[in-house]
Amino acid sequence: MIPKETIDKIFSVARIEEIIGEYVQLKRAGSNLKGLSPFQDEKSPSFIVSPSKQIWKDFSSGKGGTVISFLMELEGFTYPEALRHLAKKYGIEVEETHRELTDEEKKQQTERELLYKIHEVANNYFQDQLWDSEEGRLVGQAYFRERELKEDIIRKFQLGYSPEKKNAFTGYALEKGYAKEILEKSGLSIFPENAPQGIDRFRERVIFPIHSFSGRVLGFGARILKSNVKTAKYLNSPETEIYHKSSVLYGLNQGKQAISRKNICLLVEGYMDVISLHQSGIENVVASSGTSLTTEQIRLIKRLTENVTILFDGDKAGIKASFRSIDMLLSEGMNIRVLLFPDGDDPDSFARKHPQEYVENFIAEQARDFIDFKADILLRDAADDPIRKAEAIRDIVKSVAFVDNVLKREIYLKEVAAKFGLSEQSLFNELNVQQQIVQGNQSAEKTRQEQQHVNTKLEVVQDKTSFSAEPLWELEEKLVELMLKYGDYIISRKDADNQPYEITVVEEIAAYLQEDGYEMLSPVNRKILDEIILGLNQSELRTEHFFVTFLDEEIASKLADNIQKNELQNWASRNIYPLKLGDRISQEVEDDICIHKSHYIEFLIFRLRKELDEYRDTDEEKYFSTILQIQKLEKIFRDINAKVNRILTKSHYYYR
Incomplete structure (x- = not known):
């Protein structure tokens, strides 16, 4: 487990524009950087990086988040793997606290992760054999010297050597505790019926590791050195879950x-x-x-x-x-x-x-x-x-x-x-x-690809439509956005006795949501609110900066959506200078709480009215108590409208 202090240090030094710039050619676009999406095929760039916010947003795929989520999406890293990758790049020592994994964490150690690990083990083994074994020096190094390669370039490309002994690496890996199944799936070892102890696929060959964009070993190419052996000069790793030769370029x-x-x-x-x-x-x-x-x-x-x-x-x-x-x-x-x-x-x-x-x-x-x-x-x-x-x-x-x-x-x-x-x-x-x-020809191929994805796309659209049609959803999003962007702003208020006091935005909104017992519609918003309340209980204000380094990429993606949508509205380029939200935050918070509360009350009234039909013939007491609840809520609703001097919602339109 990587300590929070180390994670914060990694985020403080890692520059998102540097990391993403290794994968995408970025060009300046105002205060942001822009490039072609690495996730979708597109001709006009819609991939945005914000150096000031240290986030990215890909409008062609809808994805977004931090530098960590980018590496997770593109490289298939787990969260800790992405952190370790950045730590290594920026020279940060990672001292992990070791503990016994829970059953759930063990389940999460997927076959994919094991494949990455066994390839890392094999890569180190082949390099050690080249430099530290007598056979490696006499055979492997001799070949590379014949090709006039210098030591620094051999080490740069992590070239190696696989010994003549038919199961040298297989035996080594089995002793290290790696299962026969993962060795077989990786393609590093073969287990025929007549050799149950296993055979090394690349035995007696010089090794060329094949790396991903970020430098992880995906597979190997291997060249035979004997000219009198009837076999392919070059042998490559078979296709695996992590290695697809059509998607990799050597070097x-x-x-x-x-x-x-x-x-x-x-x-x-x-x-x-x-x-x-x-x-x-x-x-x-x-x-x-x-x-x-x-x-x-x-x-x-x-x-x-x-x-x-x-x-x-x-x-x-x-x-x-x-x-x-x-x-x-x-x-x-x-x-x-x-x-x-x-x-x-x-x-x-x-x-x-x-x-x-x-x-x-x-x-x-x-x-x-x-x-x-x-x-x-x-x-x-x-x-x-x-x-x-x-x-x-x-x-x-x-x-x-x-x-x-x-x-x-x-x-x-x-x-x-x-x-x-x-x-x-x-x-x-x-x-x-x-x-x-x-x-x-292209149209036929495009039709085929679109057909494969059409059902998924429809499901996504339908899901988003059903959620965005709920007025509370949009209002909830607005309150969460205020807490994230302006949570530490201090605003002035007066209590019931007309005495002035000061409170932060995050405290006021969180107190309102707790007081009314409101349940967040969005699971991501629920996570954010829980963390904010936990922070307040520990006298800590958790706003945007806290969640950028939070160990949850759903939240990071949400931050990219919320932060970027304002970042991209470059009104100044059109000589339009609207009033910024932060300039009137006190009134904005008060208004948005009132609007949300009125909608929430209407939702409760709507739900109670539906229950009336159930109680009418079965529970008279419950029926009349529900009517009283509705009347109380309607009075509160009228009071809110009177307070802001306007009708905030129309229940018959929203809730039917």
Whole structure:
């Protein structure tokens, strides 16, 4: 358990804009920062970060909260894991108080958490084997030296070695108390019938850990070192609950800051391409790790930049296969350039041959627009064959059809027309044909995805509608907002004897809600009120700042909603300067309590009137006592209206 003092310290030093800036390219928008949602595919940015409030809000998905809730949403962290991640990043020592877990807490240790843990254990084991065992030094380190890797880069990418002994790691993990089932589900161990003691999947290989955006180990790639063994050169972790290869890019954790800073991502194929470029000082690079590029991977890059340069080694089959990747990148709104290395070179070998400045200049100068690239490759094959030449041009126009931006499409077509001496009109005609094909395919896929989510969306809308239709709900929200935003404001009042006294906003509203025995409609509001009352009993005012660091992300999300909605109403940009709520807080609190009380009384009257029908024929005494209750409540209701000199509600409209 992490002490409250440590949690407060983590929140005091962690800057939300720094953490989220590692995942999303943020741009200044007034006092806030804005970027594309990391949770939904969108073309116009609706993801807002407020550095002053240290909260975020994603309007495309409705999510929001603190830096902790962001990490929990995006990385699947538990609350303590997110805190530990931030503590490590900011150099804060976490001294946890250890105690026996309750049965409920043990249940909450999910398979997902165990998978993260066993991968962390395996990663440390493979690194220890590389550096501390004789076999690791003689075999693993020898391979990395042969590839000219320096110690600092090996440690940076946490490279390791798995021993020749067939169950070295499996035995180690079993001794540590990890169950056979979790080892099998992780893919680290295999338990065939003829080897019940288990076999290491990656035995006698050098290890390349595959990290999440935040640096957690999700799986491994492993290269065999013996050339006389008939097996795959590279072996990867199987799909697990935490590792989906289509959603991961190798090197993204190590290169994300450089990609964002330079506003361009270099896309390569293999682990060693990434590592060698890093060693030469070029860090804005990721690899698809031998898999075909996916939409999920492209969107990971797009959080940081819209500019991609694809680096190829000149292999003809690989180049042709890249055309699909180019079309996918274009359909996601990316700007693409392509670079072919000289024959016999790939990014790994080229980076080892030349100094950093030379490699950087070569990439900048030799990378070409995707149209030039496709034209050269396709026309080289077409030679003087007019039919094949026409097919090549059609293929280029097909790629242009994937571009969503109208202006970009027109510029690209003008380039093609100039390059091949064709009329622009003929190309636009062909573009219309290709667009219909592309849009038809995209529409079918979109329909399929929407169908999957339609029921959930309807349920959410219906749920929100039923709640927002209740007047008390909105008034309750207003009172909670006042306590959170202005709870420590001191207001002047007079008692029954007309004697002046001072009271805080949070005390006045909490006292009113307790006095009337009001039950919060929202479970989140109920939690907030309980914590506020607990704080008052301990002579502590619990307002917005307290709940930002509170161990409940539902509350953090609510804070994002309440705080952000006012933050985003930038009236000053329109030369409108309305009176701020805080300027008249004393009157506002009094009015809102009266309005809420009148609605609450009407609700009670409505409920009692419904009960009258039940008592009319069954319990005469109860029937008349209920009538008296209704009359008393109606008098209070009239008194409130007289006090504020207006009719506050219309019960026949709200409660029927």
